[in-house]
Amino acid sequence: MSTEQLPAALIRQAQRSDTNDLIEIYCSNGFLAFSPSRPSRDLIAATVVSYLDLLESAPESITFLVIGASTKVLGFSIARMAARRVWELQIGVHAAQRSQGIGGALMRRIFTEIRSRGPGQCEAIVHSNNAASIRIATRFFQSRENVEALPGYVKFRSSW
Numbered sequence: 001m002s003t004e005q006l007p008a009a010l011i012r013q014a015q016r017s018d019t020n021d022l023i024e025i026y027c028s029n030g031f032l033a034f035s036p037s038r039p040s041r042d043l044i045a046a047t048v049v050s051y052l053d054l055l056e057s058a059p060e061s062i063t064f065l066v067i068g069a070s071t072k073v074l075g076f077s078i079a080r081m082a083a084r085r086v087w088e089l090q091i092g093v094h095a096a097q098r099s100q101g102i103g104g105a106l107m108r109r110i111f112t113e114i115r116s117r118g119p120g121q122c123e124a125i126v127h128s129n130n131a132a133s134i135r136i137a138t139r140f141f142q143s144r145e146n147v148e149a150l151p152g153y154v155k156f157r158s159s160w
């Protein structure tokens, strides 16, 4: 199945068997190009496992979605509840599968999920040179501001 045919119905909650695919997405070409740090593969693996742990131990504090064709996961979106009912949002699509609408589909679904959990706010921090991410965030968030503590980064916000 080509990604153009991927229905939104292929978006589902992440599960343990997705771990390796999720690590591959984080390690795929250019994924961390605009990240303030360069985590090792081991640290990425530990982070993915910690999100999956949270999904089991405190599901009210995280939404973790993936999109897949057959058994392969192509992208993910994560919203984690920080203080004051602020959801911190993160999204990623495997480098080989970008620019085909997958990121937009994941963004639409994660906003639907977190809005369904009651009044709240959502934030995402993006590097101003990360053109695809700026484009997608501009479509879905209500406002943006510069991050004083992180020069070059923009914080997007929405509330409902």
Ligand SMILES: CC(C)(COP(=O)(O)OP(=O)(O)OC[C@H]1O[C@@H](n2cnc3c(N)ncnc32)[C@H](O)[C@@H]1OP(=O)(O)O)[C@@H](O)C(=O)NCCC(=O)NCCS
Pocket (backbone or CB within 6 Å): 030, 031, 032, 034, 089, 090, 091, 092, 093, 094, 097, 098, 099, 100, 101, 102, 103, 104, 105, 124, 125, 126, 130, 131, 132, 133, 135, 136, 139
């Ligand atoms: C950001 C990211 C998730 C987008 O995923 P995607 O599947 O390529 O997104 P889409 O195909 O739905 O495209 C989203 C928008 O970005 C635009 N876009 C895609 N690639 C682009 C690029 N290289 N340059 C500029 N715009 C681009 C698309 O045209 C689309 O715009 P539209 O909504 O006006 O049609 C993906 O590039 C990615 O994983 N990047 C690395 C991780 C990252 O930076 N995450 C964001 C920080 S949380």
